[in-house]
Amino acid sequence: MDWISIANAVINGVVIGMLLALPALAITLVFGIARFPNAATGDYMTLGAYTTIASQMFLGGSIVVAVLGAMTMTAAISLLMYFWVFRALAERSHVSRLIASIGVAFAVRSTITFFAGQDQYVVDLPLVRAWNFGGIRILPTDLYIVGAALIALLLVFCVMYLTPTGRRMRAIADSPELAAASGIRARRVMIFLWAVAGAFCGLGGALLGIKAVVLPELGWELLMPMFAGVILGGIGSPVGAVLGIVTFSIAQEVASLFVGPAYKVVLAFLILLCVLLLRPQGMFGRPIAAR
Amino acid sequence: MALLSITDITARFGGFRALDYVSLEVGEGELVGLIGTNGAGKSTLFSVATGYIPAGSGSVVFQGENITEVPVHQRVRRGLARTFQVPREFSHMTVFDNLMVGARDQRGEKLGALVFARGAIRQEEERLAERVREVMAFLNLARVSDELAGKLSGGQKKLLEIGRLLMLEPKCILLDEPFAGVNPVLIEQLCDRIVELNRRGIAVLIIEHNLAELARIVPRLYAMDRGRVIASGTPDAVLADPGVREAYMGGVI
């Protein structure tokens, strides 16, 4: 394999990874604070993608409006599901929350297919050629995608590290008992959490819709790599989630050069296993102390 | 030679040094107390001694064998058992079943035996049930035999945990705050049972905040503060130690 192919594969991995970093961050935040793996994450993305399509159709073609609309929509649904489902399950085992989130995933997706059907949609955007630097190809669209993802990530990191709500959020993520003992009111944190998680899934879905095609299974299919990336980075660690999913995506793309596309899932899974065996807390997670 | 000797143990969490070269000994059939303020490292020391937390350095020697690297369940099988600060009963199981689980090396835990040695298992179960009844009688738990363990009072749960340890036939037990959250009447009874156990030849190391009760039953005491052992000896001597008084901020004792 020549280095140009590898460089292109790495670039592609970075783009996909950055895109998936948004929902991956949602997964890791929900995991750290609400304490369960949210299987509805993928279908929130799907919802975001379809909202983009719908808003382009009904409100006109502006892509920025459509993407913002998608984020609002998924944030609203995410909050709705929190108030209806996940809040009531706060005291229950994380498996029951996981199962409920699978239910939410099915409900969201089937509502979409009821109205939009099974067929594919494409986001209405002009096709552009890639810039070619001696064989290394970079797409302007990809740059926009990475840019949008970066801005969103920066915003959330700022909130998390600079505002009181963000500090409370991290405190709860670190140790729910301690946070409860020191009297942190969780309500506002939870609302913020689910709104951000929803909006990020929506943004991720919309960007993915722009890059690929919009299908009902769009987000659901990505759950597995996203969870793998989150675990790789260390469950509950926001920085870890971003770096984990980017690493994971690069590994998948580069692997498909060497082992063939079918085995990239297998290979990614093996990488994950090895990392976990050598460093059970993930790349950026802290060791869990038993008491 | 001591039954359990802990030598120069360290443990860290992140940058925080929870145990700082701690050494401690429990002799054969001895009854020893361990006191210290919150965060002094007592429970951490238990966890290192029983293998729940790896030791950063130092050694744990039990019955003359170095068990520093031995996994938790192997240490228990050698006769070194512990209870927890917060009782860890099997809440969805009856008190009777909780105690039945306790017995070591049951044939019925082997899947092959379930098929090929059903008679032997039945006999073993009957024998164990007999022992469970003895233990329940000893700990005054017979009345609640068929209750779900999760429904017991705090004190009963502590008794149940001790009962499970007895099913193990251990040589040395480490009790982590056995009196915490227990009503005074039951504390009497608990003390009594612990002393009785010790009289039967089981070495006991107790962490306890209730210094008055502890001083009454243990002949020897260790005091810890900020990850170090700061004093040891008879209860009177330890409690009189200026470092200990300092750690407890004078007034409490």
Add this chain to the structure above:
Amino acid sequence: MMKQPYNLSRRAFLVSGTAAAGLGALPGQSFAQGERVFRLGALNSITGIGGPYGPYMLEAIKLAVAEVNAAGGAAGRKFQLFAEDDQTKPEAAVLAVKKLVEINKVEAVVGIWASSVGLATMPITNDANLITMNTCGAPEMLTENKKGLAWMFQASNAIFGNAFAEVARRRGFKRPAVMAFNNSTFVGQANYFKSAWEANGGKVSAFVIYEPNQSSYRTELARVLASKPDVISLSAYRPDATIILKEWYQSGQDCKFIMPGWTANEDLVKALGKEATEGLISISNVAAEQHPAFKRFAAEFKTITKREPDIFAAQCYDMVITLALALEAAGAQADVAAINGQIRTVTGTGGTKANSFVEGRDILRKGQKVDYDGASSRLEFGKHGETVPDFGVFDIQDGRLVLKETIPGQLPA
């Protein structure tokens, strides 16, 4: 730079589910008491991977059933339709077909799309002595067709792969590459393309089978493009073809594509725009757009679904019409075996050509032999129930499919 056409109507978004099913309810389902009906089962892949095609296949079946019933039925027997979704899953299909057999007591099952469904249901339909008509491309369908009750309206992968190679040869390409979606139909096509090409001493520059459901195929595509092919045989469905062609267009590398007609069609143009699809070679066994059966069917199909029929829909339409003509020929009292025996006769060469049910029926009533040439192909069945159609080779020019030539289908040597 170009503007991608903005073509999905608002209505399409909201109602494409319903649009697919048209009127929703099954047509012509009111039957007089005691009337002898022919109970017809439709087993379509409404959901699952077949989702983009199945609903329209069912629509075509309904259309054909309505046509037959409007003409008073075949041999006086009207068709009563029972439709089931197989979810494109063999185990769901088994239950669905059992229901059709046991509850609805159907005498034939049409519309089977996926080879996996066809292979999984064949033992059941054979046991129950049912005629089945499918669009499966797996060569195993032929060997498993032990009772001769199954009819393959789609050319097998082998024939398709061969035709792709033939087109590549005729167009003078020298370095073809192969890219295929990982399922049995497309991998089969890819393999037969390769062996047909190499049989003539050529070499395939790259051969990549990709996993479906990805958000990007750039790395796979890069592997193919790195071999500098002058043409890529792309066996794909529409969603992945959309992404791959988009990424190919963006890469700026020049080459042609040969694709199956059910993917390279107007829908693909809608998804990608005219510029990115310009010059795609689309191969399909639609007899010809000029063919009267196809024209009439396409017009009717369009009024109901607001879109062009794809090849599978046309095949499904033909299934019902063929079955109706066979029933007409066999007579009202005929059993399944007798009807099945007529299928080859009413489509075989030597009879008077017919392009619709009514035409064919009238010829039969005159006591003559009939040769139904359908909307999907001339329909000549081989000895295992397979069709070896002629292929239309289309170029996509300015967003429209333009027929360039017709080549005879043939099995690989």
Add this chain to the structure above:
Amino acid sequence: MEGYLIAISISVLIYLLMASGLALQYGFTGLVNFGHVGFFAIGSYTSALLALKGVPIPVSLAAATALAALAAYPLGMISLRLGGDYLAIVTLGFSEAVRMTLQTEEWLTRGMHGLPGIPRLFAGWVDPRMIDFCIFLLLLAVCAVVFLLIHHIIRSPFGRVIEAIRDNEVAVRALGKNPAQFKTRSLMIGAGIAGLAGGLQAHYLTFISPEQYVPLITFYIWIALVLGGVGSLRGVVIGTVLLVGFLEGSRFLRDVFTGVSEVQLASVRIWIIGMALICVVLYRPQGLFGKSSRRSN
């Protein structure tokens, strides 16, 4: 009519077998196995490939069971070191890896083309029209045996320990027992049962292909378990019957929703499943018919 009912019953029984394996793993041991379909697939392919090579079906089924159970061994050893949440993702990854391998290793599995013509159970032994009924009876017997086995296991000292692990793993270690050992065994038994179910299904369907073994099947089993209530075998039966009954029964929904297209009907079906899951977890946490405690008698 009977034929259709038998087919549905066979479907129920195959799901029931799988569900009982998962009930042992999750309901009684607390193992969050999200890769159940992987073991099912291993069983299907093992038995099918062996039978196609001429191995008698009883032998191939035994091999399917054993191989599926063995596959669980390394998986258990690895992931049980990691703790609960990881087991879910590792098993899910495992089942996808199995599917990808089945797709890719064409020399062995024929890849996406699937395996047609798998020898049918009882073929040549009984009248062809009676085969389904015989398969149904066989499955009924297998289910009965497996249920008795599981019942026996959970009542045994071994069952006592796995139940204790579910309640409090740390305390089990404090009693000198190695939870990983017990959990691995529980995982292996459940996987073996899934493998057997897979083998039986292969010899019933006579055609298998990798696309049958998608994670959705695992989720269906979970749904059955949650609907019926975890931790009781009765709940498993009820949950499975409800699930398959609903999946099949919804074919007849069309008679109710006449104005709705086929595509939309499929959406409605999934929507009802999703809502049922949410509502059961929210309002009937012990399952529709479950009881909260397991060993009380």
